[in-house]
Amino acid sequence: MSGPAIIYQQELARSEGLLSGLNRRFARLGFARLAVFVGIIALAAVAVANRGGAAVPLNGALVAGFVGLIGWHERVARRRERAERSVAYYQCGLARLEDRWLEGGDPGDRFRDDAHLYATDLEVFGQGSLFHYISVARSETGASMLASWLLQPADAATIGARHDAVRELAQDLALRHDLAVAASAARGALDSTALRAWLAAPPAGFPPGVRPATALLAVANVATTGAALAGWIPGFVVLGSYLVSLAVVRFQSVRTNPVLHSVERPARELRVLAALLSRVADHPFASGRLRHLAGAWSGASSAVAEIRRLERLVDLLDARRNQLFMPVAALTLFGTQLAVAIERWRARVGTKAVGWLEAVGELEALSSFATLAFEHPADAFPEVVADGAFVETTGMAHPLLPSDRAVPNDFNLGGSRRLVMVSGSNMSGKSTFLKAIGANVVLALAGAPTRSTRFRVGQVALGASLVLRESLLEGRSRFYAEVLRLKAIVTRAETGGPVLFLLDEMLSGTNSHDRAIGARGILEGLVARGAVGIVTTHDLALTEIAKSMKAAALNCHLEDELIDGQLHFDYRIKPGVVERSNALELMKSIGLTSALDS
Template sequence: MDLREDLAVLAEEARSLASAEALAAWGEGEPLLASPLLPWASALLAVLWVASLVAWAAWGFASAALLVSAANVCFSLYNRRRVRSAVSAAESATGDLPLLAGVLARLERERFAAPRLVELREALQSQGWPPSRWIAGLNRLMEYLDSRRNLIVQSLEPFVFWTLQAACAVEGWRKRTGPAVRRWLAAVGEFEALSSLAGYAYEHPADVLPEFVEASPCFEAEGLAHPLLSDREAVRNDLRLVDDLRVLIISGPNMAGKSTLVRAVGVNAVLAQCGAPVRARRLRMSPLAVGASICILDSLQGGISRFYAEIRRLKQITDLTRGPLAVLFLLDEFLQGTNSQDRRVGAEAMVRSLVERGAIGLVTTHDLALARIVDDLAPRAANAHFEDRLEDGKLLFDYRLRPGVVETSNALSLMRSIGLDV
């Protein structure tokens, strides 16, 4: 509990996953200031410049001071582009170093008994120092590099090479320790994920652990609900997808619960395979790769219509069937961006292809013509539906999944309920 709370507090300061990936990629990259002679040459020239100033002040050797100053300026200009590139790359990748050092230090202090946690803890071992000290050391180097913005340092920069020296130190850290950063970040990421799952399990003691089977693809749930709905709000449903019944075509009116059920199946399948408890009274399933087409959006910037974005997603789901796991497909109101004839033909072909590839799944629709897919795929496919009812001018939903095709529609009633003239 203490570890989870400490990680949660530290994670509140995190900027994004992109910064972690940038740090890992930077650590694996080739140093931009690779020459081992560069820091020594710059240090020697800086010392000579100081000595020339002393000689000028003590004995009047002005020509020597001017000559060394000119040489240092030329050296600085010659290396300026490489130094700027190295500094820019380091600064763009090292924004969250204090946070990372704190998380690593907290994990290094913890002692674990679970085998996987012990393995992750061992992944944080490093040469000489623990990872938290290496990251803290890099942070100090970056602070030293950042001091180049001081006005006094800027005025002396062409002669003492402050930025070059700091950049060489950072690049030396990168060459020596950088390749280990991705391993540390991966271990921290898995710790954080496991901590989140443990927190979820602790906060939902009534949820159950799933039962896994190695048989043909199956997803059998009793009392399934969406994890984000409270017990007071959630209406639980039973669901069965097995070898002899691979597809449910779910019809129903707007707001009746079709999309929520599809999401509940997907989220619980993912939670189950993460080792977390699920929002159900019982869940029995085989290992499954989840492929979903839900809330697909167009992209003005990318020049992609909603229909094209959706068929690209369907291609990704189809490609999943070539993998080692059977696929659980979840298609919510798919292929809406075309005419009804093409939609029916395309939907039937898509569902048939997935079933023949060994997949199981759900398809939701308002178009009752799609419910006829079952006629050609039976008994491997079946219809189910949600209902609504009108009482005292109000639409009411019970969110119960029933067998068969829906017989009512509420689109016009919903339009009238908000004052549209239809």
């Protein structure tokens, strides 16, 4: 059992022990509350029967004890919920290490973009995807940040800064655990889109004098009501104060009502943000990027205090709905004063809160990479070079494959070698090899460790054509979809920096003659524009393209071996063109022998 698994199991056992103890305490306190409540009822009956007596003060003591038990019970309930989230955190970690991660997690389907040059082809999002495997973000902000990193390669300097941050966080399991536990208290609560919209919405437009006017009217209403009840002033004075207040409330309701109706969801989201900020406040980060993020919430205690102020305003909004409080609320123009206070908070804190949100989202994205580094300590942090189009790797495998099934390969592309043509028989692993290269390049250019012992890559733009589909509604065949993707990759090579292209079974939807001519023209054009790439094929005619390009291209292959009538694959890439096919053997293996022999 590996080091990370041992650590997770130890922490899981500790968390389960804590949870078990809290469950027992929670149950005992529940019984104690019930017993005290029954005692209160019984003593109340005794007091009524005896018209008071010693039962009254004793019952008062029981009531006080009952109130105390309620608070104690709630505190234990919160600790129990945290322990449950802690248990879930370590269980998820073990599930990833034991290749059971498909059972839960976030597939990130909402980030899918079929028009993206590699996201769908390399399975970046969706069930069983790269995002599904990596993401431990509990907030939508963190998930969105991670998704953007996987879709938009960073520059070499940014990647280096992320590496330092990831290495630091990988060594701090306690911090990563606490961030996940704090945010998972309200999964998905930090909806960055909704919260940003609320923070950046135009001001409600309360006139400058509304705040002092409502405060003065509230004082006037209370004072005149009290004076009238005491008989000091006539009733029409009170009525006049009420009518003025009613006019102000009615006139401002067009501003007040939207403010009060729109604040509750953002307040819930900000409550989760406060929990995260509370954990990182004053944390002694060492890496430059993490210190930079800490600057966004510098004085995080004040950031938390600001959010707590808004929470108190929302709590008052809840009190306003209480029927017993409604007369007081009407008397004091409570709703209008509350809306003005919320708007003042938004004007004062809105811009800063967006910064807090961004910083915490980046911290969660970095924590996802750090978790990957912690759980796979042998994975290499890549070297990303600002100039050039190349990939050099040793011991590379696909990060989504279980370790007992992933076959590592060494591979070099770049320099004078601009194209590698990979031929091979069916099921020999050509597509998986392309996806392994692509997935590791995506990780490398996002700032994550790669599933390899060494990985060096230029700062390339990635383009892939592996899983294109036809569209009946758009009247588009698979071949035409591939042609459009190839056009997009060529355009990227013409207009941008160096391109790495990954093409699976290139132009397989047309006849061999057109395929050979089209493939040659496209590949020679890409290479002429500074691109490098890998192409897989069953069609051995395409291997002639690599031969004709001499030192600029290389033929490699993946093959199978027929042993005792069974096909065996080693998934190792080898130089040269494949020398045998297995299509007939595969067809015969599923009972098509008679059809083939006829």
